[in-house]
Amino acid sequence: MDIIPLFKSHYSLGRSILTLASESEPSGPDSIPQIAQENSLKEVYLVDDSMGGFLEAYSNLAKLKIKLIFGVRITVCQDLKKKNEASIQTSCKYVIFCKNKNGYKRLIKIYSEAATKGFYYEPRTDFESMKSHWSNEDLLLAAPFYDSFIFQNNFSSRGCVPDFSFCKPVLFVENNNLPYDHILKDLVEDYASASKYEKVNTQSVFYKNKEDFKAYLTFRCINNRSTLEKPQLNNMSSDTFCFENWTN
Amino acid sequence: MNKDLLRFNQDKVYTFCDFETYNLCLSFCQNRPWQAGLIKYKGNKILESQNLYIKWDTDLKVGEEAARITGYNEKEVLSKAISPEEAFAKMSPWLEECDYIVGHNFLGFDLYLLKGYYEFMGESYNHLVEKIIDTNCLARGIKYDIPFRNEGGKLSNRELCLYQYKILNTKRRRVRSNLMALGKEFDIEHDYDNLHDAIVDLRLNIKVWNKLKMQINI
Numbered sequence: 301m302d303i304i305p306l307f308k309s310h311y312s313l314g315r316s317i318l319t320l321a322s323e324s325e326p327s328g329p330d331s332i333p334q335i336a337q338e339n340s341l342k343e344v345y346l347v348d349d350s351m352g353g354f355l356e357a358y359s360n361l362a363k364l365k366i367k368l369i370f371g372v373r374i375t376v377c378q379d380l381k382k383k384n385e386a387s388i389q390t391s392c393k394y395v396i397f398c399k400n401k402n403g404y405k406r407l408i409k410i411y412s413e414a415a416t417k418g419f420y421y422e423p424r425t426d427f428e429s430m431k432s433h434w435s436n437e438d439l440l441l442a443a444p445f446y447d448s449f450i451f452q453n454n455f456s457s458r459g460c461v462p463d464f465s466f467c468k469p470v471l472f473v474e475n476n477n478l479p480y481d482h483i484l485k486d487l488v489e490d491y492a493s494a495s496k497y498e499k500v501n502t503q504s505v506f507y508k509n510k511e512d513f514k515a516y517l518t519f520r521c522i523n524n525r526s527t528l529e530k531p532q533l534n535n536m537s538s539d540t541f542c543f544e545n546w547t548n
Numbered sequence: 549m550n551k552d553l554l555r556f557n558q559d560k561v562y563t564f565c566d567f568e569t570y571n572l573c574l575s576f577c578q579n580r581p582w583q584a585g586l587i588k589y590k591g592n593k594i595l596e597s598q599n600l601y602i603k604w605d606t607d608l609k610v611g612e613e614a615a616r617i618t619g620y621n622e623k624e625v626l627s628k629a630i631s632p633e634e635a636f637a638k639m640s641p642w643l644e645e646c647d648y649i650v651g652h653n654f655l656g657f658d659l660y661l662l663k664g665y666y667e668f669m670g671e672s673y674n675h676l677v678e679k680i681i682d683t684n685c686l687a688r689g690i691k692y693d694i695p696f697r698n699e700g701g702k703l704s705n706r707e708l709c710l711y712q713y714k715i716l717n718t719k720r721r722r723v724r725s726n727l728m729a730l731g732k733e734f735d736i737e738h739d740y741d742n743l744h745d746a747i748v749d750l751r752l753n754i755k756v757w758n759k760l761k762m763q764i765n766i
Contacts, residue, residue, distance in 0.1 A: 454710055456717040457694065477667070479659050479677045480713060483706065514577055528578050529571035529611060537574040537660040 303501040305546040307332045311353030314523035316506040320356040330508040333360045343367040371397035380418030380426040392460040393447040403438035427463040441467045445474040472502040476540045503546040513539035552702045555761040558591035563646040566746045570608040576664025580604045585746025603629035618744045653684040678705040685712035686760045687725040698765040734759045
């Protein structure tokens with residue numbers, strides 16, 4: 301079965317050690333466009349936590365004649381106007397992909413509203429805001445494997461109520477051999493078959509090779525102001541969030 | 549008496565497990581267990597115990613502070629240590645064959661080292677996850693007043709696993725649930741001065757489990 305690599309770049313602050321530069325620097329960070337070129341990818345799925353990397357990704361991939369499929373991983377809460385602890389308990393992650401130029405414009409509007417009106421520790425949108433800018437021709441909604449409403453409702457005390465009345469989401473499934481991956485996979489598959497939504501197998505890519513995991517872990521520790529001996533990063537045990545894992 | 553409830557069932561075999569490690573990293577590339585303590589427990593009786601010291605081919609060192617807390621003595625450990633393969637051969641049958649693996653903060657820490665150990669040995673570990681009982685999660689569940697709903701009185705390992713993850717991912721301030729705090733809270737007599745030795749920890753863990761199981765629908 302096909303697995304889609306979902307790249308994340310350093311524009312997702314503190315989350316990836318991959319850049320969007322046209323090529324990798326010698327003994328420096330790896331570049332997503334170069335990885336794509338070396339591996340003859342025709343398209344790159346880039347899922348970042350902000351819109352900041354779009355232009356660099358678009359222009360550098362266009363030079364290599366590689367199509368960019370851009371998505372933003374964003375927090376969706378029950379009501380973006382509510383800014384308190386209770387509202388955090390209703391929030392989870394979604395990915396919004398733009399399918400075309402109009403989709404990009406719509407995504408900008410959703411993200412801008414999230415980063416202004418909805419901002420509470422981080423940009424947040426809600427289903428009302430998404431609906432007001434939505435078009436199924438231009439945008440696609442996806443539930444990521446980790447931190448989705450399925451994850452939060454089953455593995456945490458949060459209560460996230462999805463509203464898919466305006467779209468038909470796809471559900472991502474991954475396997476990084478984390479202790480709960482197989483349980484979460486079962487839950488996603490059960491939900492997908494009950495709701496008849498499409499499942500897509502994905503592989504999150506935050507670094508190039510398995511051997512880069514230690515560099516990635518160090519980077520995460522620096523951002524977390526912790527150390528390799530005591531990283532205080534939940535679940536940070538798997539070296540599979542890499543492109544090499546996708547190629548295998 | 550409902551014999552489906554663990555608290556009344558004398559036939560279940562539990563393996564209590566605890567690792568002492570070089571540091572607190574969850575990744576095997578940066579951390580290894582240098583001591584594995586295991587106690588086989590059935591019907592309120594300790595059947596057997598194993599105290600395994602493991603010698604890894606690694607440059608990892610136990611930090612000064614960690615060595616002080618855990619009483620790590622490199623000379624002593626190395627003199628008793630066996631190879632990872634030998635230790636795994638002694639340890640894994642106990643984990644595989646028991647009905648439940650019990651540990652304190654097992655889901656949040658030890659499990660990741662176990663995962664790394666199984667992967668190191670080229671084995672799959674996922675089937676063990678749903679038979680883990682984490683006494684830290686159970687204690688926190690009680691303190692948070694989030695009860696485990698054991699629908700129909702028959703224990704579902706998956707439901708219990710998800711419940712424990714829910715508690716693990718729920719953080720509340722000023723809730724103390726380390727083994728020593730629980731032991732003292734429950735008025736348990738124990739050798740508290742020698743905690744952080746795997747076997748000493750496990751003996752307290754058993755006593756805490758025996759208190760906890762009476763407070764939840766399990």
